[in-house]
Amino acid sequence: MALEQALMTPKQKGLTIEEVVHDDNASVDAILTQHGILSSKDLWHKCKNIMSKFKEVLQEKRRTSSDCSVEAATTIAQVAVFSIQQLKDFCKENGLPGTGHKLQLVQRVSLFLNLPKSGASGEIQRQRPLCYPELAAHDIAYKLKSWIYTCAKNAAARGDTTPKMLTVDVQNAADHWAINHNTCRTLPGVRKCVVENWPQGRDCKYPEGGETHKAVKAFLKKYLTENKMKFYLRARENFISETFHSVINKYAMKRIHFDASHTARLACAALDWNENIHPEDRVVYNRVSDDTAVRRCARTNRDLVTRTAIWKAQLKSRVFA
Template sequence: MVTKTRVECGNSWRIEPIAFKECIDILQAKGLVIAEVVHNDNTTVDKILQHAGILSQKDLWHKAKNVMRMFKTTLQERRKTAGSGDRLETARNAEDLALFSNEVLKSYARSLNLPLSEHESEAEQEGDGQSDAENVQPNTPAPARTRRSVPFMYPELQEHDIAYKLKSWIYPCARRCAERGDEDPTVMVQEIHTAADHWAGVHSACARLDPTRQCCQEDFEVANHRRYQQDSPTHNAVKKFLQKYISVNRMRHYTRARENHANETFHSVINKFASKRIHWDQSYYARLAQAAMDWNENITRQVIKTTERRRNDTAVRRRAATTRVLAPRTGSWKKNISSVVFESTWLCKT
């Protein structure tokens, strides 16, 4: 086990590559042959592995999650503000005008020689000198507040949650590449790119890659599974996104469909015994040993059921995922330690 502190490394960003390099050196010095390392997307770790002649593979779950996040940010979220290249002349309705800031609107009005201050003063002087509050009749309901709705760039993507479908599309493509033993990600990338045509109702590329797919059968109802129209702006935007973020160079570290979720889970167990917010100067290794024993004992727990991540009756919008409910922990390792150390079981009863 290699531990590093911020004082030793200078900052927290340098801790991972420095500790990883030291760990690799220790293992190789003991004669261990390291053929492959699976890690999260870290460029410095990639360079260390390349220099050491070790195959570098990255976690598929992190890749799919990042692609889904970028898809939402790029295509599926609402338009926040108008871009620098957008012009007021292209605005078609009030919703398009709402994308521009007040400064831009005032500047445009001044370019048309519209006296804004005079208009505002005239609006204030309209009427018989009475305020708006005095003109309101008694028992008149207050006007409802209208909220400006900012349009989606591509509503079809939000309606059908294409971002989550894209995440689910990446997993089987990478796993089929691993089953073939193909170290070249070209076929995997082509298969992922077919998602854009698949959701547009065009399945010629799907049939070319795998004729046994359900979408390639004669009884498949294309109209019921079409998410957007072919050659529409939405279709072109999805294809452009996949070509940019799912390339051969980007996917060359995912040909074996490796996942390090067990490592992530073990770190969550360590955090229960040794919180990251506290510097455990004396008891860190003891707490780490307890986390390892707890992990080894409960790693084979059976799944009782699966439930939604968030309940449907809550106001919080639940994520489109499920969580597994495992059998309860036994904690027998604590009893074994107390039996060895104290030769009794009184410690477990407290």
């Protein structure tokens, strides 16, 4: 496997790998555990994935016909959610004709329930309503992403060694948005809720104890457990390497195999990266060859200033010609 080979190279040179930051990948976790290397996952990927999962499971979930009865419908759109058989059964129970296609049944039931028309022309809106409209109204998915970021950063600042406090902090979001600050008061000062003394109802996203509150709480307990949050205690992010890889992709596209010019292309990417990067984060590309002066990365500001004006032209004429 590529990861196995990548881990062997530093070991052959006498280097010790203590920690590897990667995307949320279970197979990588298993390999790193076998080698005794600390596995940390990129915080941005976790927040992005959990936000997408939250939207899929809760925020964009639509009601089904089993969520309520026909009698409880308040709009024609809600009546249109039910199946033809359910509408026929309702008509039979209330002495209405049970024949015709669904549009006729919906109109018949709507007239019986004396529901307001959905539009000026009385058209039926077939899109089902959201199960938890408060989540979409307040964009809770994005707020959850920011919440996890803040919790992980504070856990790293505290130097937590176990994910217990981080998990409690993350799962507290469900109660916090319902203006229940009992857990907020027990958290350390850095995460102590500053709005616990606000008037009741201010900035309330959904009622406490309601269906939305219960759904959010169940989601957080299921997808943000201690076992899953242990990878984010250090709040690691690998955006710098991701950015450098995007620069490499400009010169050495992944879908094309470069044989003779691959080394020069990597050097070109390193030079391009170092033009606008902080000196501490510069990539040192040191390969001994006949054309080292052209291919290697500038190590000092003096080298950078003298070469940045001509390195692209030199590479184009001497390497890629």
